[in-house]
Structures are given as structure tokens and as C-alpha cells.
Amino acid sequence: MSTAGEAIHPDRMRDALTAAHLYYMQDLTMDAIARELHTSRSSVSRLLSQARASGLVDIQIHSPLDAPSHLEKEILDRYRVAAHVVPVPNHTNDADRLERVALSVARILGQYFDSNMTLGIAWGSTMSAISRHVIPKPTHNSQIVQLNGAGNMRTTGIAYASEILRRFGDAFGAYVQQFPVPAFFDDPSTKQALWRERTVTRLLEMQGRMDVALFGLGSPFSNVPSHVYAGGYLSEEDYASLSASGVVGDVATVFFRADGSADGIPLNDRSSGPDFAVLRRTPRRICVVSGSSKLESLRGALAADLITDLYVDEGMARALVSAP
Amino acid sequence: MSTAGEAIHPDRMRDALTAAHLYYMQDLTMDAIARELHTSRSSVSRLLSQARASGLVDIQIHSPLDAPSHLEKEILDRYRVAAHVVPVPNHTNDADRLERVALSVARILGQYFDSNMTLGIAWGSTMSAISRHVIPKPTHNSQIVQLNGAGNMRTTGIAYASEILRRFGDAFGAYVQQFPVPAFFDDPSTKQALWRERTVTRLLEMQGRMDVALFGLGSPFSNVPSHVYAGGYLSEEDYASLSASGVVGDVATVFFRADGSADGIPLNDRSSGPDFAVLRRTPRRICVVSGSSKLESLRGALAADLITDLYVDEGMARALVSAP
DNA sequence: TCACTCCTTGCACATATGTTCAGCCAGCTT
DNA sequence: AAGCTGGCTGAACATATGTGCAAGGAGTGA
Numbered sequence: 001m002s003t004a005g006e007a008i009h010p011d012r013m014r015d016a017l018t019a020a021h022l023y024y025m026q027d028l029t030m031d032a033i034a035r036e037l038h039t040s041r042s043s044v045s046r047l048l049s050q051a052r053a054s055g056l057v058d059i060q061i062h063s064p065l066d067a068p069s070h071l072e073k074e075i076l077d078r079y080r081v082a083a084h085v086v087p088v089p090n091h092t093n094d095a096d097r098l099e100r101v102a103l104s105v106a107r108i109l110g111q112y113f114d115s116n117m118t119l120g121i122a123w124g125s126t127m128s129a130i131s132r133h134v135i136p137k138p139t140h141n142s143q144i145v146q147l148n149g150a151g152n153m154r155t156t157g158i159a160y161a162s163e164i165l166r167r168f169g170d171a172f173g174a175y176v177q178q179f180p181v182p183a184f185f186d187d188p189s190t191k192q193a194l195w196r197e198r199t200v201t202r203l204l205e206m207q208g209r210m211d212v213a214l215f216g217l218g219s220p221f222s223n224v225p226s227h228v229y230a231g232g233y234l235s236e237e238d239y240a241s242l243s244a245s246g247v248v249g250d251v252a253t254v255f256f257r258a259d260g261s262a263d264g265i266p267l268n269d270r271s272s273g274p275d276f277a278v279l280r281r282t283p284r285r286i287c288v289v290s291g292s293s294k295l296e297s298l299r300g301a302l303a304a305d306l307i308t309d310l311y312v313d314e315g316m317a318r319a320l321v322s323a324p
Numbered sequence: 325m326s327t328a329g330e331a332i333h334p335d336r337m338r339d340a341l342t343a344a345h346l347y348y349m350q351d352l353t354m355d356a357i358a359r360e361l362h363t364s365r366s367s368v369s370r371l372l373s374q375a376r377a378s379g380l381v382d383i384q385i386h387s388p389l390d391a392p393s394h395l396e397k398e399i400l401d402r403y404r405v406a407a408h409v410v411p412v413p414n415h416t417n418d419a420d421r422l423e424r425v426a427l428s429v430a431r432i433l434g435q436y437f438d439s440n441m442t443l444g445i446a447w448g449s450t451m452s453a454i455s456r457h458v459i460p461k462p463t464h465n466s467q468i469v470q471l472n473g474a475g476n477m478r479t480t481g482i483a484y485a486s487e488i489l490r491r492f493g494d495a496f497g498a499y500v501q502q503f504p505v506p507a508f509f510d511d512p513s514t515k516q517a518l519w520r521e522r523t524v525t526r527l528l529e530m531q532g533r534m535d536v537a538l539f540g541l542g543s544p545f546s547n548v549p550s551h552v553y554a555g556g557y558l559s560e561e562d563y564a565s566l567s568a569s570g571v572v573g574d575v576a577t578v579f580f581r582a583d584g585s586a587d588g589i590p591l592n593d594r595s596s597g598p599d600f601a602v603l604r605r606t607p608r609r610i611c612v613v614s615g616s617s618k619l620e621s622l623r624g625a626l627a628a629d630l631i632t633d634l635y636v637d638e639g640m641a642r643a644l645v646s647a648p
Numbered sequence: 649t650c651a652c653t654c655c656t657t658g659c660a661c662a663t664a665t666g667t668t669c670a671g672c673c674a675g676c677t678t
Numbered sequence: 679a680a681g682c683t684g685g686c687t688g689a690a691c692a693t694a695t696g697t698g699c700a701a702g703g704a705g706t707g708a
Binding site: 045 | 663664665666667
């Protein structure tokens with residue numbers, strides 16, 4: 001069990017708590033609070049920042065039940081997933097879209113995850129961005145499990161993936177279960193052998209018990225290839241094989257076609273990611289997508305029924321409901 | 325069923341919602357939001373105010389479970405009630421204390437009340453202050469019931485009490501049940517007769533089904549008499565009778581002694597307020613007290629087991645744990 | 649159509665808040 | 679004890695936010 005968030009001196013936290021009360025519940029100005037706390041206004045400003053960043057202050061936005069935007073309702077009707085459209089101006093570049101969607105998800109994640117739960121997480125640029133902003137929430141007896149290995153031909157990937165895992169674990173005070181294997185095995189039988197090892201079966205069982213899964217999408221053939229496709233995970237032949245199989249995207253390094261099917265895609269036999277059947281058994285499957293190039297991948301994932309809750313930027317949401 | 329809060333034009337609300345997302349979830353500046361929304365920065369400021377005031381944005385403060393202040397823990401240990409100490413500087417006058425405690429309670433009330441629930445409320449200066457600040461929260465099929473009549477020798481009290489009721493009703497979109505009777509009857513038999521009327525028994529049944537009761541405390545013999553004791557509700561003889569019975573305070577115009585007993589206090593037979601047995605059956609009984617003069621009254625109410633959740637200013641909390 | 653009210657807007661100003669920076673202090677190493 | 683490091687502080691400055699006000703626009707009744 002890792003410790004939650006940054007260690008904060010208890011006295012400081014009590015001050016932060018008091019400041020938050022005075023500021024958010026009683027509408028005092030920071031100046032007034034500074035006087036009550038016998039400190040400077042700047043310190044109060046900093047205390048309040050800490051209070052927000054450490055989850056002492058929790059800001060939620062409730063749409064009155066009738067308010068879901070036209071887009072969210074349309075997506076619900078057509079795809080049966082709870083959509084959350086993150087407002088983003090049209091001309092925004094993909095990096096900013098990713099950042100804004102990730103920030104929104106990071107701040108709302110606490111609403112999905114609680115004590116005694118297991119959260120499965122993937123890795124990739126989206127997950128990395130989210131991990132950098134999660135807001136701490138203390139939980140007990142909760143677990144975070146890595147969905148797929150991150151090793152590739154050059155590194156074990158442990159540093160990268162574990163950094164992401166660690167951030168989530170710290171934020172929730174959860175036990176973190178890493179998955180120190182390559183994203184793809186060279187030989188399927190190695191995977192099968194390893195999958196019979198008890199350290200691995202234990203992890204697979206945790207995956208099977210997940211309450212929430214959080215993942216982005218890969219899109220191999222878009223003009224902006226995702227982390228997996230740029231990071232030395234796949235060889236030329238692998239890539240060709242994907243193309244030949246009609247793959248449009250992946251979730252946690254498991255691939256699927258436009259119609260949502262995933263059977264008979266050779267690479268999946270060598271992938272360390274969870275079988276879609278396992279994923280579909282997870283009650284909440286939160287998918288975070290941003291950037292125009294992932295539309296086809298998203299359509300495939302929706303067809304595959306991999307998603308229960310979808311976070312997208314506004315542009316993607318529009319694209320999703322406009323075409324057939 | 326009254327309509328919730330102020331009527332807001334739906335377009336405006338969607339803008340407010342978007343602004344809130346951009347401001348609170350994505351940390352954009354109001355200036356940036358103004359550009360995205362094609363309006364002026366000042367309008368964004370106003371949109372955000374609306375979003376907060378109308379409950380679109382919900383700000384909560386979570387003390388990490390180990391953080392309850394020394395005072396709150398001490399009160400829990402000694403009196404078995406969940407105490408919430410509202411920080412207030414020592415030299416604050418009673419009017420400000422009342423206002424600050426009321427504001428805090430108003431903003432937190434939504435956490436206690438939800439759809440399909442019944443809320444009982446008293447009246448008085450504390451309740452009035454709270455009512456002026458409640459933050460709207462949409463609920464369904466919920467009810468608000470007046471605990472005790474407000475009529476006195478000069479007025480029916482309906483305007484005063486109903487204004488308080490209405491504010492709560494508006495905020496929660498709840499059905500409001502007023503209690504248009506005098507606070508005290510002149511003749512106990514009038515009360516008994518009326519208590520057999522179906523309009524009244526229906527209301528008494530609602531009181532019996534309350535999920536939450538919200539009330540302040542009266543303190544007849546303090547130097548700062550409460551509303552009841554100043555407003556022409558009681559005659560000289562009544563007052564003398566209370567004194568003779570050893571009364572230290574009241575909840576919803578039902579009186580009690582320092583040891584929490586209420587039997588044999590003549591005025592209670594003429595009071596319109598709920599029998600303490602009814603109150604004690606209510607799962608949550610939230611008492612809001614501020615101002616130094618109500619200490620003895622509070623002690624009595626605690627002894628009478630009328631309270632499950634206590635909101636007090638810091639001074640009162642200290643006083644409560646300091647003396648025997 | 650006009651006159652009127654009521655509500656909304658953006659501007660300009662007044663405040664409130666965030667952030668940089670230099671100084672200080674506590675705790676640790678040598 | 680001296681020297682160092684890291685974290686915290688308040689002053690000063692740079693930004694961001696709140697609000698009074700005059701102007702404009704939609705609705706309403708004469």
C-alpha cells in the first residue's frame with residue numbers, strides 16, 4: 001500500500017482545511033482568512049491551492065438531469081454509452097485537446113473509484129496525461145492493476161508504466177499491481193507458459209474482478225500514430241499483419257476491427273492485454289479519446305462493446321454523431 | 325410542488341454549465357472562457373456566479389477521516405453526536421456568528437437531503453438565516469414539513485414561517501407542508517381537538533415519517549432571548565411558569581430542562597411543536613447553534629438526546645467541552 | 649408605433665488572487 | 679560549529695475577478 005498523495009504536515013493540513021471552510025463555505029476573502037489564521041494572504045492562497053490539489057476541497061459539476069447536451073444524448077441513443085463531452089474550441093490542436101480531456105477526466109475519476117474497488121488501467125499518452133492530474137482521494141483496501149505489459153524491444157517499459165501506475169496508486173492510497181511483461185511476446189507459447197505462472201494468474205484474477213477499467217484508444221493507421229505504434233513495439237511485419245487483418249484500433253494492446261470483432265487477429269495471441277471478454281465483464285469501462293484521428297478506432301471500440309462511459313472532446317463527439 | 329430555485333433560461337444554463345466545466349475542470353481563465361463562449365469576461369464571471377448559486381457547481385470539503393478537529397472528536401466522545409465546528413474568530417459578535425454558521429449549514433444541507441425524503445424544519449432567527457442561503461439541489465418526491473406553528477398574539481405568523489418554508493421548498497423542488505396554527509394554544513383542549521382533525525393528523529403523520537429534522541435552539545433565560553421569547557408568543561405568566569419548571573431551552577417551541585426532561589412542563593401541552601418522542605424517532609436531527617448565550621440550552625438538548633448532528637461555532641464548541 | 653419596463657451586456661474601475669523572489673529557519677552532513 | 683539543502687514566508691508585483699453603471703434590446707400595453 002503506497003501512501004496517499006504528497007505527505008502533508010498535519011498542522012498545515014488543518015490550516016488548509018480551516019482556510020477552505022472559511023473560503024468556500026463562508027465566502028471570506030483570503031485577506032480576512034489571513035487575519036484569522038495569523039498569516040499572510042499569500043500563504044492563504046497557497047493553503048487553498050493545496051486544499052484543492054490534495055482533494056480536501058472537492059468541486060463537482062451536476063448537470064440538472066435534463067441538461068445533457070444534445071451531443072451526449074445523441075451518443076447515448078446511438079451507441080448506448082454514457083458520453084461526457086469536454087468542451088474544446090474547434091481550432092484547438094490535438095495536444096491541447098488531449099490535455100484538456102485528460103484534465104477533466106482526472107478531476108472526475110474520484111467519482112468512479114472508491115474503497116474496496118479494483119481499478120484496471122492501461123498506459124499510453126492519454127493515461128499518462130490523466131495520471132499527471134489525478135486528484136487524491138483516500139480509499140481503503142482498493143487496488144490498481146495494470147492491464148497490459150509495457151516492455152518493448154528496447155526497454156522493459158517498467159519505468160514508464162510504473163510511473164503512471166504509481167501516480168494513480170498514490171492518489172487513491174491503493175495497492176498497485178504492476179505487470180512487468182512485454183506488451184507483445186515474440187512467441188505465443190511464451191505467453192501461454194507465463195500465463196500459467198501463479199504470479200501472473202493472480203494478476204489475471206485481479207483483472208477479472210475489476211470494478212472499473214480506464215483506457216485510451218490506439219489507432220494504428222491514423223496519420224498521428226499512438227504511442228504503441230511509434231514506440232518500437234511492433235515490427236514491420238506485425239504492422240503489415242494488422243493491416244491485412246483489417247485492424248482499426250486497440251484497447252490495451254488488444255486489437256479490433258471496424259465491426260468490433262477481434263477473433264483471428266494473430267497479434268492478439270501474443271498480446272499481454274486483457275481478452276475483451278474479460279473487459280466486457282467489468283461493470284464500468286471508461287474510455288478517454290481525443291483528437292480527430294481516432295474516430296475509426298472509437299467506432300470499432302463502440303461496436304465491440306468495450307465502453308460504458310466515454311469521455312471525448314467536442315470535435316470527436318460531433319464527428320461521432322455526424323457520419324453514418 | 326414548487327419549482328426549484330430561480331427560473332433560468334435553458335440556454336443561459338447551458339452556457340453556465342460549459343463555463344463551469346472550463347473554469348473548474350480545465351482551469352481556464354475567465355478571459356479564455358469568454359473567448360470560447362463569444363462573450364465578455366464579465367458575463368463569464370456572472371455565469372459562474374449563477375452556476376455556483378444555482379447548485380450547478382457543488383463544492384464540498386472532505387476532512388480526511390483522521391482530521392476531525394480535537395473539538396469535534398471531544399464532543400463526539402462526550403455526547404455521542406457528530407459535531408461540526410464552524411471556525412469563527414473569538415471576538416466575533418453573535419450576529420456574525422449566527423450568519424457564518426448558518427451560511428455553512430446552508431451550503432452543506434444538500435448532503436443530508438435527497439429525493440423521496442421528508443425534511444422537518446422549525447423557524448426562528450437561525451432557520452431564517454439558513455433559509456436565505458440554501459443552495460438549490462433538484463430532488464423528486466420530497467417533502468418539507470413545518471415542525472411547529474408560528475402564530476402569536478399579534479399575527480398568524482404565516483407570512484414569516486412560510487417565507488422560510490418556501491425558500492427551502494424552492495431550493496429542493498419539494499412539496500411544502502405548512503402548519504398554520506399558533507405556536508402556543510391558549511387552551512390545551514383546543515389543541516387536542518385540532519389534533520384530531522384530518523388536515524392536522526396528515527401533517528403529524530408526515531412529521532412522524534421525517535428523515536431529517538433541522539432546528540435551532542431557544543434559550544428563554546439567556547441575556548439574548550430568542551425569537552420566541554421576544555416576539556409576543558409568551559405572556560408574563562407563561563414565562564414565570566417556565567422559570568418555575570426549571571426550563572433551560574426549547575426545540576421547535578417544546579421545552580426541556582437541564583437534565584433533558586420535558587415531562588410536566590405545562591406549556592408543552594399547549595405547544596404546537598412535535599413531541600420529543602417523535603423527534604427522537606427521526607434518523608437525522610440536525611441542530612444549529614451559535615452565540616455564547618445558548619450553552620445551557622444546548623446542554624439540555626444534548627441530555628434529551630434530541631440531536632444527532634450538531635453545527636456550532638468554535639466558541640460554543642469550546643465552551644461545551646470545557647465545563648463539566 | 650411609441651413609451652415603458654425589465655433584463656442583459658460590456659466597459660472601466662476597484663478588489664481579490666496568483667506568483668516571483670529574496671530572506672529566513674530547521675534539519676542534516678561534514 | 680560551519681556549511682548546505684529544502685521548504686516556508688511575506689512583500690511586491692502581475693493577473694485575474696467582481697461590480698456599478700450607462701447603454702441597448704426584447705417584450706408589453708396603450
